[in-house]
Amino acid sequence: MNNLQNKIFIRTIFVFTIIFSFLFSKNTFSQNKKTEKPQKNITKKQLEKDIAKIKEANIPKSIIVIDAGHGGEDPGKPKGKTVFKHEKDLNLSIALKLGKYITQNIPNAEVLYVRTGDRTVSLADRMDFANSKKADLFVSIHCNSNPSPQINGTEIHVYGSPLDASVKLAEIMKKEFTEKVKRKFRGIIHNKERGHNLYVLQYAEMPSVLVECGYMSNPEEEKFLNNEKSQNIIASAIYRSIKTYLQIPNIREQEKQKSVFKVQLMATDKPLPAESKRFAELEEKVEIIETDGKYRYKYLIGNEYTQEGAEALAKKVEKLGFKGAFVVQVE
Numbered sequence: 556m557n558n559l560q561n562k563i564f565i566r567t568i569f570v571f572t573i574i575f576s577f578l579f580s581k582n583t584f585s586q587n588k589k590t591e592k593p594q595k596n597i598t599k600k601q602l603e604k605d606i607a608k609i610k611e612a613n614i615p616k617s618i619i620v621i622d623a624g625h626g627g628e629d630p631g632k633p634k635g636k637t638v639f640k641h642e643k644d645l646n647l648s649i650a651l652k653l654g655k656y657i658t659q660n661i662p663n664a665e666v667l668y669v670r671t672g673d674r675t676v677s678l679a680d681r682m683d684f685a686n687s688k689k690a691d692l693f694v695s696i697h698c699n700s701n702p703s704p705q706i707n708g709t710e711i712h713v714y715g716s717p718l719d720a721s722v723k724l725a726e727i728m729k730k731e732f733t734e735k736v737k738r739k740f741r742g743i744i745h746n747k748e749r750g751h752n753l754y755v756l757q758y759a760e761m762p763s764v765l766v767e768c769g770y771m772s773n774p775e776e777e778k779f780l781n782n783e784k785s786q787n788i789i790a791s792a793i794y795r796s797i798k799t800y801l802q803i804p805n806i807r808e809q810e811k812q813k814s815v816f817k818v819q820l821m822a823t824d825k826p827l828p829a830e831s832k833r834f835a836e837l838e839e840k841v842e843i844i845e846t847d848g849k850y851r852y853k854y855l856i857g858n859e860y861t862q863e864g865a866e867a868l869a870k871k872v873e874k875l876g877f878k879g880a881f882v883v884q885v886e
């Protein structure tokens with residue numbers, strides 16, 4: 556390069572630098588302007604909306620199974636007056652409203668319904684559906700009844716220890732129901748007091764709760780449960796609880812760590828199907844595991860949180876002919 560070429564080169568670089576820096580600064584300036592402009596007009600309401608969106612963005616992709624209790628041939632608790640609905644219909648109505656709230660307001664959540672119409676579904680099928688979809692959460696909707704018409708209020712049933720994700724969700728729901736719905740909250744009810752419908756919670760492989768929205772046997776509460784506006788209040792309280800729950804970091808992992816107690820019924824050298832007549836009298840689903848050794852097919856039932864619970868189950872199956880059934884702990 557001679558002197559002249561050198562000069563031209565330096566000048567060219569100089570001119571380009573000026574043009575580029577001008578373009579760049581103009582660009583940043585206009586960008587600043589763009590972001591500044593709407594900020595001036597932002598209302599408190601918009602701001603709250605934006606904050607809510609940011610929070611939602613932290614919610615990981617989640618599959619939520621909504622189970623409207625009973626259905627089809629099983630009406631649940633029958634209606635009181637003719638103008639009212641059977642439990643199965645109230646449950647479905649609240650379940651669909653809940654699903655709509657979640658779908659509309661939590662972009663990362665996918666809602667799957669056990670039923671969207673008046674259909675008979677067994678308890679085992681409800682649980683198998685949620686487990687096969689690898690759901691992150693299972694919420695079962697029911698309405699209660701009691702021989703005493705005075706009894707009223709909401710109950711939440713869970714199956715697990717106080718550290719479990721299910722119980723955390725139930726605690727959030729308790730707060731929502733007490734503070735927002737402002738109706739009597741009867742409490743969070745643990746596995747020991749469970750009835751037959753809580754089978755779904757015991758065998759669910761994900762955090763799960765069963766909400767008994769209110770007592771159909773209480774005349775005032777039955778009226779409340781049949782009112783569309785009240786159903787919206789109940790559904791939105793459950794929706795808000797789920798949204799808060801999903802924002803807890805790594806919440807799903809907390810549930811996975813629990814160990815459970817099961818009952819080993821027997822062991823055989825040749826495999827026996829779970830549908831075998833040998834197990835016909837059992838209420839619980841039989842799990843078959845294959846291990847080493849001669850009697851390598853082992854048959855387990857139960858999914859008990861406490862050793863005590865598993866021992867009670869072992870005693871029950873001994874009476875059904877499974878002599879020598881014993882408790883095993885499964886991680």
Ligand SMILES: [Zn+2]
Pocket residue numbers: 624625631632642697698752
């Ligand atoms: Zn029910």
